[in-house]
Amino acid sequence: MTASCTRLAARSPTPGLLEAVADKLLSGRGIWPAVPAIIALTVVAVIPFIILLSLGFSQIEMERGTIVSQSFTLDYLINALSDPLYWTTFQRSMTLALTTTVLCLVLGYPVAYLYLIGGRWTRRAILILTIAPLLTSGIVRTYAWLVILGGRGVVNTALMQMGLIDRPLRIVNTHVAVLIGMVQIHLPVMILPLIALMARQDRRLEEASYNLGASRLGTLWHVILPMSAPAIGTGTALVFTLSYTTFVVPQLLGGGNYLNAATMIYEQVVYSLEWSKGSVSALILMASCLVVLTLIAMATSRITRWTKGRDA
Amino acid sequence: MMQVPVAKAEQATSAAVLRIAAVSKRFGSMTVLQDCSLSVAEGEIVTLLGPSGCGKTTLLRCIAGFWNPEEGAILIDGQDTVQTPVNRRPVGVVFQSYALFPHLTVAENIGYGLRMRGLPKTEIAARVAAALETVSLSGLGGRYPAQLSGGQQQRVAIARVLVLEPRVLLLDEPFNALDAKLRGAMQVDLRQLIKRLGMTAIFVTHDQEEALTMSDRIAVMRAGRIEQVAPPEEIFDRPATAYVADFIGSSNFWQAEAQAGRVILPDGQDLSTSLTGPVRVMSRPHNLSLQPGALGPWQGRLLFQRSVGALVEYHVTTDSGDMRVMAMRRPAARQPVEGDTVTLGVIDPGLCAVYEP
Amino acid sequence: MKPPRNPALTDRLGIGAMLALAVLSLVILVAPSIIVLMISFDTRAFVSFPPQGFTFDWYRQVFAQDVLVEAMMNSLQVGMAVTILCVLLGVPTALVCVRGRFPGTTALSVYVLVPHMVPGIVLGVAVLFAGALVGIGPSMGLQAISITVFVLAVMVRTVQSRLQRLDASLDEAAANLGATPFQALRTITFPLLMPAIMAGAVFTFIEGFDNISVAIFTHGFRDRPLPIELLAMVQSVNTPLVAAVSGVQILLAILALVAVSFSIGLDGVND
Numbered sequence: 039m040t041a042s043c044t045r046l047a048a049r050s051p052t053p054g055l056l057e058a059v060a061d062k063l064l065s066g067r068g069i070w071p072a073v074p075a076i077i078a079l080t081v082v083a084v085i086p087f088i089i090l091l092s093l094g095f096s097q098i099e100m101e102r103g104t105i106v107s108q109s110f111t112l113d114y115l116i117n118a119l120s121d122p123l124y125w126t127t128f129q130r131s132m133t134l135a136l137t138t139t140v141l142c143l144v145l146g147y148p149v150a151y152l153y154l155i156g157g158r159w160t161r162r163a164i165l166i167l168t169i170a171p172l173l174t175s176g177i178v179r180t181y182a183w184l185v186i187l188g189g190r191g192v193v194n195t196a197l198m199q200m201g202l203i204d205r206p207l208r209i210v211n212t213h214v215a216v217l218i219g220m221v222q223i224h225l226p227v228m229i230l231p232l233i234a235l236m237a238r239q240d241r242r243l244e245e246a247s248y249n250l251g252a253s254r255l256g257t258l259w260h261v262i263l264p265m266s267a268p269a270i271g272t273g274t275a276l277v278f279t280l281s282y283t284t285f286v287v288p289q290l291l292g293g294g295n296y297l298n299a300a301t302m303i304y305e306q307v308v309y310s311l312e313w314s315k316g317s318v319s320a321l322i323l324m325a326s327c328l329v330v331l332t333l334i335a336m337a338t339s340r341i342t343r344w345t346k347g348r349d350a
Numbered sequence: 351m352m353q354v355p356v357a358k359a360e361q362a363t364s365a366a367v368l369r370i371a372a373v374s375k376r377f378g379s380m381t382v383l384q385d386c387s388l389s390v391a392e393g394e395i396v397t398l399l400g401p402s403g404c405g406k407t408t409l410l411r412c413i414a415g416f417w418n419p420e421e422g423a424i425l426i427d428g429q430d431t432v433q434t435p436v437n438r439r440p441v442g443v444v445f446q447s448y449a450l451f452p453h454l455t456v457a458e459n460i461g462y463g464l465r466m467r468g469l470p471k472t473e474i475a476a477r478v479a480a481a482l483e484t485v486s487l488s489g490l491g492g493r494y495p496a497q498l499s500g501g502q503q504q505r506v507a508i509a510r511v512l513v514l515e516p517r518v519l520l521l522d523e524p525f526n527a528l529d530a531k532l533r534g535a536m537q538v539d540l541r542q543l544i545k546r547l548g549m550t551a552i553f554v555t556h557d558q559e560e561a562l563t564m565s566d567r568i569a570v571m572r573a574g575r576i577e578q579v580a581p582p583e584e585i586f587d588r589p590a591t592a593y594v595a596d597f598i599g600s601s602n603f604w605q606a607e608a609q610a611g612r613v614i615l616p617d618g619q620d621l622s623t624s625l626t627g628p629v630r631v632m633s634r635p636h637n638l639s640l641q642p643g644a645l646g647p648w649q650g651r652l653l654f655q656r657s658v659g660a661l662v663e664y665h666v667t668t669d670s671g672d673m674r675v676m677a678m679r680r681p682a683a684r685q686p687v688e689g690d691t692v693t694l695g696v697i698d699p700g701l702c703a704v705y706e707p
Numbered sequence: 708m709k710p711p712r713n714p715a716l717t718d719r720l721g722i723g724a725m726l727a728l729a730v731l732s733l734v735i736l737v738a739p740s741i742i743v744l745m746i747s748f749d750t751r752a753f754v755s756f757p758p759q760g761f762t763f764d765w766y767r768q769v770f771a772q773d774v775l776v777e778a779m780m781n782s783l784q785v786g787m788a789v790t791i792l793c794v795l796l797g798v799p800t801a802l803v804c805v806r807g808r809f810p811g812t813t814a815l816s817v818y819v820l821v822p823h824m825v826p827g828i829v830l831g832v833a834v835l836f837a838g839a840l841v842g843i844g845p846s847m848g849l850q851a852i853s854i855t856v857f858v859l860a861v862m863v864r865t866v867q868s869r870l871q872r873l874d875a876s877l878d879e880a881a882a883n884l885g886a887t888p889f890q891a892l893r894t895i896t897f898p899l900l901m902p903a904i905m906a907g908a909v910f911t912f913i914e915g916f917d918n919i920s921v922a923i924f925t926h927g928f929r930d931r932p933l934p935i936e937l938l939a940m941v942q943s944v945n946t947p948l949v950a951a952v953s954g955v956q957i958l959l960a961i962l963a964l965v966a967v968s969f970s971i972g973l974d975g976v977n978d
Contacts (some may be wrong), residue, residue, distance in 0.1 A: 075859060283829070
């Protein structure tokens with residue numbers, strides 16, 4: 039007993055240098071393990087953002103690749119804001135994004151409702167059908183719409199066989215095509231937060247509502263919908279950000295001439311090499327996006343507070 | 351006043367496996383342990399008892415080394431452990447949640463500490479088998495914790511630390527996760543197991559029944575301080591403070607005057623005390639007697655009575671306050687009814703306690 | 708308690724419309740991929756629906772075209788680099804966010820989210836400009852590190868949410884049983900985090916492989932990743948070849964889906 043006691047008390051041989059270092063880093067519960075990530079985030083994201091900002095607001099003179107002088111200017115911003123092309127482009131992006139967001143909500147919420155009332159297999163099927171597109175390339179999913187909406191695509195073939203039209207409709211390269219593509223691409227992003235909320239939902243509230251004689255529609259309207267406000271907020275914020283800044287769908291389904299904010303920035307940066315212009319455009323994109331996100335957040339919190347207050 | 355039996359705890363010091371000396375612990379500006387001292391002898395089971403937030407778990411975590419006290423020392427076999435990292439302390443903890451590793455089998459859980467010590471595989475297997483035998487779980491070594499009942503999980507948690515032969519076993523509310531029905535039997539089993547192995551153990555609970563069943567001595571804690579350390583009977587019969595008396599068992603308190611080292615009890619008897627001036631006197635309900643009718647100086651009116659098995663609990667309102675009396679049931683004819691005048695008396699004045707008001 | 712037995716007509720119509728919309732949404736979600744898959748086996752040299760015949764020719768062609776194979780290899784490399792970097796950077800960060808004992812762990816979790824909240828194209832432009840200023844041109848490396856920073860939040864949050872649900876006393880139990888902090892991490896915390904790390908790896912790999920918004924500004928001129936190549940191809944080629952490349956990508960997505968459902972389960976995606 040005594041012998042084994044001493045043997046057990048003696049710990050494993052002294053750890054190697056590497057382990058000793060690892061222990062030192064881990065036992066303090068300090069910030070050290072996160073330092074590489076912090077450096078990466080700072081160097082690859084935060085500093086570039088600052089540079090982007092400074093590029094958009096400074097007059098730079100370059101000689102053979104090095105900056106000779108740099109001075110603060112609002113010229114680029116003023117130029118951009120007084121250029122009607124900017125206004126129409128951003129307006130187009132904004133309209134497209136807002137329409138997409140609303141349509142995604144209209145199409146996505148019923149799926150969440152089906153998830154809520156569905157059994158185990160319905161729920162599983164919805165999860166698969168929602169997550170699978172997220173894992174599929176955006177280009178592939180957009181390309182599919184070219185096939186569906188194209189001249190010899192699904193829609194036109196069907197319409198012609200039914201004898202409704204005798205020449206293929208031109209659907210691709212229209213606003214409608216872009217919108218359809220946008221909605222389909224971003225629908226899963228709307229649905230996921232909604233079904234996450236539904237999965238956490240206490241079914242008893244709903245049952246209590248039925249118990250009090252409310253109809254299913256009434257329960258949906260008065261109980262379930264108000265409770266989903268936070269998830270609707272998350273979903274709309276995500277869909278708006280993504281659709282406001284997307285590049286692929288307008289490029290593919292809008293034809294080469296559908297200019298939205300993202301495609302405009304791409305052209306300024308990659309084709310015309312106008313960096314300051316591109317910087318300002320990117321900054322306007324980010325700022326306008328933040329404005330809408332803030333509005334969504336404010337609306338959500340107001341609705342949530344109102345619902346909570348009403349419940350209490 | 352009853353003296354705190356500090357002397358008894360101090361006697362144990364020479365043979366103490368664990369000695370906690372004037373430990374204080376703060377979190378920010380909040381003091382969670384203040385000047386706690388406790389000695390635990392070889393093979394002794396001591397319970398830290400108190401309501402939640404009294405510091406009992408903090409003290410346990412300081413002994414285990416998860417936290418370190420700002421002041422004081424924790425000595426195991428005479429060696430200060432404050433500098434010893436948590437993984438080198440000869441202390442085994444059974445967690446409230448048992449903290450069994452869900453991805454390891456029962457055998458792997460029990461063998462974990464031995465593996466960390468670099469023991470050869472065959473020896474680990476032998477020791478694990480022996481430990482499984484000790485806690486009567488032989489044959490379940492291949493199961494995963496999730497496949498075990500709560501009671502079985504508790505035994506795995508115990509086996510997992512026993513196999514390392516720790517000097518002190520720390521049990522943090524080990525019955526909390528179990529059904530109320532199981533607890534009674536499990537408490538007796540666990541005490542017998544610890545005693546059979548001759549382990550020294552500290553046991554944390556907020557449940558006085560559990561404390562009375564499990565412990566050789568009980569340390570009652572309140573707001574970061576240890577109020578009294580004594581064997582269960584002594585805690586019950588001679589609670590050192592009004593708080594202890596109130597926390598353990600039920601008690602009657604009333605106001606009195608102490609003069610010349612004596613306190614007159616309401617029934618005319620008297621009791622010696624070291625206090626003078628206004629005091630509080632405490633008596634357990636079963637140390638009071640009750641007679642129907644107006645027979646003595648301490649009279650009251652019976653408010654309510656109920657049978658508790660062979661005993662009857664009476665609630666009586668008197669000039670000294672409301673009293674609870676526990677007495678044997680009388681023949682029906684002599685049983686008072688609610689509203690009757692009754693006379694109370696103290697059976698053994700020596701079992702009353704006198705506290706500062 | 709079931710809903711009332713004899714619901715009013717409006718109620719039935721309303722709920723019926725909801726469910727019809729739900730089914731429509733689900734069809735919209737899945738139909739395009741199925742149609743692409745059908746087209747990819749078409750024997751004709753132009754895209755048309757419904758497809759005719761059945762052939763693997765287009766798939767054979769995909770792997771016969773050096774440009775496509777190279778693009779796939781590039782994307783594969785970027786995807787793997789992003790995954791590895793996200794594991795190496797993200798897992799320790801998640802540990803610190805949850806277990807760090809210093810003021811500012813919350814600030815750290817927010818800091819990690821910053822690049823993810825910014826539109827991808829803004830990050831892409833910023834990195835392109837910043838790189839140019841210090842003489843780093845677009846390359847596969849720049850693309851990989853930019854996407855890593857962009858999606859690091861996904862890894863951190865997946866691991867973080869799993870870590871938060873682990874019983875904190877497991878780690879203490881390991882220490883009490885004699886494990887050093889490193890041993891506890893290796894034998895207890897890490898195996899228990901593995902499903903979350905796996906799921907995070909799948910999502911970050913897919914992002915590394917498929918990302919366009921960041922990649923379009925940062926990818927190497929000669930090392931075009933598959934999505935960029937495909938983007939150009941969709942606009943210029945009108946044969947089922949594009950559908951076949953898409954088919955390969957869909958297969959990848961299905962593999963990813965299976966991997967996720969085996970690691971954290973599909974319900975875990977939301978956490």
